[in-house]
Amino acid sequence: MSILRAVFLLFPLATALAAAQQEDAVVRAHRLFQAGRYADAVELLTPALEKDAERADAQALLGYAYFELERYDEARAALNHALALGRMTPALLSRLAHIALQKERLPHAVNSLRLAGLLAPDDNDVQQAAADAAAQAGLSDEALAGYRDILKVDPARADVWLRAGNLHLRAGRNADALRMLLTGYHLGGSSAPLERTLAELLVDAGNARAAVDFYERLLSRKPVDRAALELRCARLLAAAGDGAGAQARAMKLSTGGDPALAGDAHVLLGQLAAARGVLDKAFTHWRKAARNGRVSPDVDAWLGSYLRRKGEHAAAVEHLRRRLQAGPWDARIAGNLVASLIATRDFEGARKELLALLERTGLDDRTRGLIASLARAGRTIHKKQS
Numbered sequence: 001m002s003i004l005r006a007v008f009l010l011f012p013l014a015t016a017l018a019a020a021q022q023e024d025a026v027v028r029a030h031r032l033f034q035a036g037r038y039a040d041a042v043e044l045l046t047p048a049l050e051k052d053a054e055r056a057d058a059q060a061l062l063g064y065a066y067f068e069l070e071r072y073d074e075a076r077a078a079l080n081h082a083l084a085l086g087r088m089t090p091a092l093l094s095r096l097a098h099i100a101l102q103k104e105r106l107p108h109a110v111n112s113l114r115l116a117g118l119l120a121p122d123d124n125d126v127q128q129a130a131a132d133a134a135a136q137a138g139l140s141d142e143a144l145a146g147y148r149d150i151l152k153v154d155p156a157r158a159d160v161w162l163r164a165g166n167l168h169l170r171a172g173r174n175a176d177a178l179r180m181l182l183t184g185y186h187l188g189g190s191s192a193p194l195e196r197t198l199a200e201l202l203v204d205a206g207n208a209r210a211a212v213d214f215y216e217r218l219l220s221r222k223p224v225d226r227a228a229l230e231l232r233c234a235r236l237l238a239a240a241g242d243g244a245g246a247q248a249r250a251m252k253l254s255t256g257g258d259p260a261l262a263g264d265a266h267v268l269l270g271q272l273a274a275a276r277g278v279l280d281k282a283f284t285h286w287r288k289a290a291r292n293g294r295v296s297p298d299v300d301a302w303l304g305s306y307l308r309r310k311g312e313h314a315a316a317v318e319h320l321r322r323r324l325q326a327g328p329w330d331a332r333i334a335g336n337l338v339a340s341l342i343a344t345r346d347f348e349g350a351r352k353e354l355l356a357l358l359e360r361t362g363l364d365d366r367t368r369g370l371i372a373s374l375a376r377a378g379r380t381i382h383k384k385q386s
Contacts, residue, residue, distance in 0.1 A: 026058045033065055041065040056085035060092055072099045090119050090126050097133060106137035124150050128160065140167050158187035162194070169197070174204050192221050208240040227253060227261050234268055247272050254288070263294025270299070279306070290319070297326040301333055308336050313343040331361050338370050342377050350374055 025048035032041040045062045049055065063078035076099045079092055093112045100109035113130035121127075131146030147164040150157060165180030178201040185194055195218040202211035215233050219226060234249035246268065253265035270285035283306040286299050295303075304319035320337040324330070334357045341350035354374065358367055 026055065026061065029058075029061055029065075033061060033068075038065040038068040042069070053081070054085060056082045056087035059085060060087045060089075063092070064095065067095050067099070072102055075099060088115070088119065090123060093119070094126060094129060097129065101133065101136070106133070109133045110137050110139065122153075124154060124157075132163070135163065135167055140171060143167055156187055158184045158189035160184075161187060162189045169201075174201055177201060178205060192218055192223065203236065208236040209242075212236050212240070227256060227258060231261060231264055231268075234265070238268060238272060243272050243275065254285075259292045260294060263289045263292030266292065267294055267296065267299060270302075274302075295319075295322070297323050300326070301330070304333065304340075305336055308340050308343075311343075313340040316340040317344060317346075329360070331357065331366070334360075335366050335370060339373065342370075342373050345377070347374065347378060 025044055029041040029044040029048070032038075032044065042062060042065045045058055045065070049058055049062065053059070059078050059082035063075045063082060066072070066075035066078060069075075076096065079096050079099075082092060083096075093115050097109040097112035100106070100112060110130070110133045113126070113133045119126075127146055127150050131143045131150070134140075134146060135143035144164055144167055147160050147167075150160050151164075154160075161180050161184030165177045165184060168174075168177035168180060178198070181194065181198055181201070185198060195214045199211045199214035199218065202208075202214065212233050215229055215236075219229055219233075223229060230249055231253055234246045234253070237243075237249065238246035250265040250268045250272070254262050254269060256262050256265075266285040266289035270282040270289065273279070273282035273285060283303065286303050286306075289295065289299060290303060300319040300323035304316045304323060307313070307316035307319065317337065317340045320333055320340060323333055324337065334353060338350050338353045338357060341347075341353060351374065354367070354370055357370070361367060
């Protein structure tokens with residue numbers, strides 16, 4: 001056999017041996033990858049791909065190894081190379097999407113997962129990843145459609161119900177959010193933030209009693225804002241018509257260590273007492289609330305009127321004046337203020353407030369009576385001084 005013929009015969013053999021060695025490298029790298037030895041897999045695949053960069057399966061495996069090592073730029077390059085070579089699989093597309101999300105490239109992530117979803121229409125994990133990416137990209141309609149498709153196949157997925165509910169919540173569709181979040185909750189998706197959200201959604205829906213039930217569950221977790229939640233429950237019970245339940249909770253808070261919460265509790269206790277017609281108790285609670293710095297325009301109005309009737313005009317002036325400053329303006333309260341100023345012999349203050357009252361209401365029975373009172377008081381003082 002001539003030397004030239006021998007060389008020609010060796011060419012096919014060398015090519016076959018190189019292919020076998022290449023195959024061995026990829027197979028060995030796959031075993032290393034499965035064993036979690038990702039760096040070793042990269043070390044084995046890199047020289048193999050230098051010899052044959054067109055191996056789509058090897059490029060994909062290299063991308064997966066880089067991905068596990070969190071070397072995302074190199075992973076993306078290898079995976080895109082595999083994709084260009086025709087290696088389009090849900091697993092590859094899902095990893096490209098994950099990398100895009102890491103780099104905050106939401107459109108790329110959404111597109112990759114859309115393709116993955118088309119390739120694996122029965123894979124709920126892929127469908128959910130696609131819906132999650134759409135939600136993160138602000139494509140709420142697409143995300144909701146994806147979640148609905150998953151729930152048609154597996155309606156017991158609490159996490160999907162919660163994701164869909166949160167999308168509705170962000171869009172301000174509270175009724176839809178409540179329905180979906182409640183379903184997720186009853187399917188086992190229980191958490192403190194969810195219970196708090198459901199309670200507030202139920203308040204928004206006008207179901208105060210059911211809201212208290214969810215706050216009770218939240219309270220059982222001993223949250224840091226426990227006292228504030230107790231007050232919230234007391235107010236909701238009052239709104240639901242359970243005055244006794246509201247009073248019991250508010251009484252405990254009114255003797256607590258937090259002055260602000262105690263003051264708020266006294267405001268509520270005053271409202272409950274007033275609703276029962278026990279005005280002396282109501283004003284006692286409101287005075288305690290005021291001492292704790294928890295006053296409101298309504299409390300100031302009530303206290304000012306009560307103190308004026310009790311003859312405590314100096315204290316009444318403080319509350320009535322603050323109420324008028326807070327607004328809205330009220331002729332009855334303005335008249336009470338003038339009367340108390342006259343009683344405290346602050347005639348200059350009384351004239352000023354009376355003029356303001358006349359500008360708004362004109363001369364009527366109330367203002368005539370106040371003018372007469374101011375004149376009488378002035379004459380009395382003048383006689384005493386004479």
